[in-house]
Amino acid sequence: MTRDPIIAARGLTRRYGRRIGVDDIDLDVSAGALFGFLGPNGAGKTTFIRLVLGFLRPSEGSVRVLGHDAWGGGARVKRDVGYLPGDLRLYPWMTAAGALAIAGGVRGLDLREAGRELAERFELETTVRVRAMSRGMRQKVGLILALAHRPRLLILDEPTSGLDPIMQDRLAQVLRERAAEGATVFFSSHTLSEVEQLCDSVAIVRRGRIVASESLRDLRRRARRSVTIDFKDAATAAAATPPAFLSVERRHAATWRASLIGETAQLVQWVATQPVVDLILSPPDLESLFRAYYGSGEGVDA
Amino acid sequence: MKGLFVKSMREVWLATTLFAAGLFLVEVLIMMILPQMQADLLDEVWSQLPFVRTMITALLGTEIDGPITTQALQAFAWVHPVVLALVWAHVIILCTRVPAGEIDRGTIDVLLAWPVSRSTVYVVETAVWLGTGLVILTVAVIGNQVGGLATEATHRPPLTRVLLVAVNLACLYVAVGGVALFASALGNRRGRVIAAVFGLVVASFLLNFLAQFWTPARHVAFLGVLEYYQPGGTLMRGEVPVRDWLVLLTVGGVGWIAGAIVFSRRSICTT
Numbered sequence A: 001m002t003r004d005p006i007i008a009a010r011g012l013t014r015r016y017g018r019r020i021g022v023d024d025i026d027l028d029v030s031a032g033a034l035f036g037f038l039g040p041n042g043a044g045k046t047t048f049i050r051l052v053l054g055f056l057r058p059s060e061g062s063v064r065v066l067g068h069d070a071w072g073g074g075a076r077v078k079r080d081v082g083y084l085p086g087d088l089r090l091y092p093w094m095t096a097a098g099a100l101a102i103a104g105g106v107r108g109l110d111l112r113e114a115g116r117e118l119a120e121r122f123e124l125e126t127t128v129r130v131r132a133m134s135r136g137m138r139q140k141v142g143l144i145l146a147l148a149h150r151p152r153l154l155i156l157d158e159p160t161s162g163l164d165p166i167m168q169d170r171l172a173q174v175l176r177e178r179a180a181e182g183a184t185v186f187f188s189s190h191t192l193s194e195v196e197q198l199c200d201s202v203a204i205v206r207r208g209r210i211v212a213s214e215s216l217r218d219l220r221r222r223a224r225r226s227v228t229i230d231f232k233d234a235a236t237a238a239a240a241t242p243p244a245f246l247s248v249e250r251r252h253a254a255t256w257r258a259s260l261i262g263e264t265a266q267l268v269q270w271v272a273t274q275p276v277v278d279l280i281l282s283p284p285d286l287e288s289l290f291r292a293y294y295g296s297g298e299g300v301d302a
Numbered sequence B: 001m002k003g004l005f006v007k008s009m010r011e012v013w014l015a016t017t018l019f020a021a022g023l024f025l026v027e028v029l030i031m032m033i034l035p036q037m038q039a040d041l042l043d044e045v046w047s048q049l050p051f052v053r054t055m056i057t058a059l060l061g062t063e064i065d066g067p068i069t070t071q072a073l074q075a076f077a078w079v080h081p082v083v084l085a086l087v088w089a090h091v092i093i094l095c096t097r098v099p100a101g102e103i104d105r106g107t108i109d110v111l112l113a114w115p116v117s118r119s120t121v122y123v124v125e126t127a128v129w130l131g132t133g134l135v136i137l138t139v140a141v142i143g144n145q146v147g148g149l150a151t152e153a154t155h156r157p158p159l160t161r162v163l164l165v166a167v168n169l170a171c172l173y174v175a176v177g178g179v180a181l182f183a184s185a186l187g188n189r190r191g192r193v194i195a196a197v198f199g200l201v202v203a204s205f206l207l208n209f210l211a212q213f214w215t216p217a218r219h220v221a222f223l224g225v226l227e228y229y230q231p232g233g234t235l236m237r238g239e240v241p242v243r244d245w246l247v248l249l250t251v252g253g254v255g256w257i258a259g260a261i262v263f264s265r266r267s268i269c270t271t
Helices: A045-052 A075-079 A096-107 A112-121 A135-147 A165-180 A192-198 A216-222 A234-239 A264-272 A286-296 B002-036 B039-048 B050-060 B070-074 B081-095 B097-105 B108-113 B118-148 B159-186 B190-210 B215-223 B231-237 B242-265
Strands: A007-016 A019-029 A034-038 A060-065 A081-084 A153-157 A184-189 A201-206 A209-215 A225-231 A246-252 A255-260 A276-281
Touching: A007 A045, A019 A045, A019 A060, A019 A201, A019 A209, A034 A045, A034 A165, A034 A192, A045 A060, A045 A153, A045 A184, A075 A081, A081 A135, A081 B108, A096 A112, A096 A135, A096 B002, A112 A135, A112 A165, A135 A153, A135 A165, A135 B108, A153 A165, A165 A184, A165 A192, A184 A192, A192 A286, A201 A216, A201 A286, A209 A216, A216 A286, A225 A234, A225 A264, A264 A276, B002 B070, B002 B081, B002 B097, B002 B118, B070 B231, B081 B097, B081 B118, B081 B159, B081 B190, B097 B108, B097 B118, B097 B159, B097 B190, B108 B118, B118 B159, B118 B242, B159 B190, B159 B231, B159 B242, B190 B215
Parallel strands: A034 A184, A034 A201, A081 A153, A153 A184
Antiparallel strands: A007 A019, A007 A060, A201 A209, A225 A255, A225 A276, A246 A255
């Protein structure tokens, strides 16, 4: 496994006339990562992916993929890449089996066995023509084409669209297996929950810029948590002074409802010094954090 | 490369078969019908209505000095608008598939995600275009010869002359294809590219026709590709228009190279 990042973008900018697609992006994706690329629609996720695949020429900056320049790398870059487009369009006359035969011919590999196994996992009939397929079936064909040659880098743009929840879980399982084998998964989505469920690190993009890039663990640590504190009685609750890391939103008799802005350990230490009878701490509220990122576009002081 | 070739052939075989069948039928029909037209009767019309002579000259792309002959009539089989329309339609359909056609239907994402360079895609498309072009032109020649059996052997042009006309038509095919590939490399919407290229060849046809009547058109006739496609002279007098072939091949070659450069350097975006 290489020590260099699998994807390394430096000052990557792409303009469409006067409109900005992505703006001055610096981003590293490490080998073996399950990397989530989150952002609202139109944030620049697909533009970034097209730059990574060499479909678009950067206006400024560069991006290297598997050690090659994405724009000048040609076929070399894509040999070890599996890609699922966000708006997948397949040749209408194709069947999954035919598509695998053609992809195998292009790649110089026999993909029939790998394709058959994947088709079984995704419960896909391989002899149906694309023109007769539902959206979900087409999505499965796209996934099989992206996965069958066991690429070192998987780039999946909104891969769960059109898939039912069972197939979404199955896809997550397959991706975890591939990551465990050393593949890198670049998972673009506008849905936090699926990234949270699957990925170990995440970049958030908004209006073409990366507004956060860190591990999900760090993000969780920084996310607000709802806290409910029950004091011994209303008098002690009224007398208590909240610490800086606790933002009290409502006081009612002996109960505080607050948000924790900081480490849980600080809270536990402080509570231990107070006449408290109960403490309820919710899981990290990543949704609020992401909404805050989406809304402001700048760093969020969570 | 094999997979790409299979994919492209899978997409064009039906259209090529239909165009080949169409060309075969048209050539057979024209060649069977022409001998039934009485040359002496045509000569009479010719002398009474001089504009008919001009129109026939315009269609054949060559001056007919003496009386009309069976061989001159047979040149119609190579300049008939249906024949030209079938050949042009085939070449334009083939040469606008990549990248304009692929971008238009959104499949370029799948195509370019495979480990193939754009130049490889372009070369494979070119091979498929030229290969299928060779097929339809060969079938046209066969249809011409089959239909020609209705004519007395002594009135048929020698096969070598027919083959020279076919070479000229192949050069025309290459010229239109090169221009279409270039237009396709620039475009994102196949319909617009097809309309633009078809507009160019129709304009070329009209220019070539008008040049026979109208002096200003004659001055710019060299801009139209049909100026370099004159089967009448080849069939009647055995002319070998090497200069015309070279002009057409140069147009096609320049278009092909320009298309390759644009396609390899342009950004591709389906949305």
